[in-house]
Amino acid sequence: YDTEAEIVTASGQVRLNRDGNFVAADQVTWNRTTGEVVASGNVVVVRPEGDKLVSQRVVLTESLREGTVENLLIVLESGGRLAADRAVRAGETTTLSNAVYSPCPVTGANGCPRDPSWRILAARVIYDEAGSRVRFERGRLEILGVTLPLLPVFSVGTAQGEGYTGFLFPDIRFSRRLGLEVATPFHVSIAPNRDLTLTPRVYTRSLPGLEASYREVNRLGAFQLGGFVSYGDKTDLDETVTNRAIRAYGEAFGRFQFDPHWRL
Secondary structure, three states: OOOOOEEEEEEEEEEEEEEOEEEEEEEEEOOOOOEEEEEEEEEEOOOOOOEEEEEEEEEEEOOOOOEEEEEEEHHHHHEEEEEEEEEEEEEOOOEEEEEEEEEEOOEOOOOEEOOEEEEEEEEEEEEEOOOEEEEEEEEEEEEEEEEOOOOOOOEEEEOOOOOEEOOOEEEEEEOOOEEEEEEEOOOEEEEEOOOEEEEEEOOOOOOOOEHHHHHHEOOOOEEEEEEEEEEEEEEEEOOOOOEEEEEEEEEEEEEEEEEOEEEE
């Protein structure tokens, strides 16, 4: 304990705990004047939510909740992982620079390291613990070693067993008959076992249309209802235009198991 500088230094398997925030490190320095807590050497920070942060040096406030981390790994309670060159935590939000995220396991059944099937790399990542969301800026997707571009800004959910409401990745196509097609699906999470997706579709050579898809899983089985509606030219079999009218179709499929012997 440095009386003049008001600095307390603890060394050797240091353990700190405050308001459910747990810190383990080889050495911890606490500046009582500024309130800065510096943990170094095999640092592990565990949040009340269950997320675990691993680094070699972490600078925290006295509450052990906010601070700055260099070269860190965040193991999410849901099993996903976030790694970054630098992170700054303020309140319930952690902002990471040059980060990579993957929900896939990074170890095999025997505990050996393995590459995740897919991961997202981004210049800036914002992790919202309260909302269980990870927001990516200037990100790209890597699947089995192949890198694909993504949207400038998008987000994913981290909580297990929960659905999210929001826009999905847009679908862009081109055909000689319809021209350029742009679709922006909007997903609505109704319940853990039910959801709805509404997809407006805009064409350069035809009037827009609306597609809908409803899915549900219940105690008997699962089913899906879908449909599409538009307003445009009505053509005969010989492709001659007769008049304009509402055009639509519907579809449904599913499977129900009433008992071990009967199903539909």
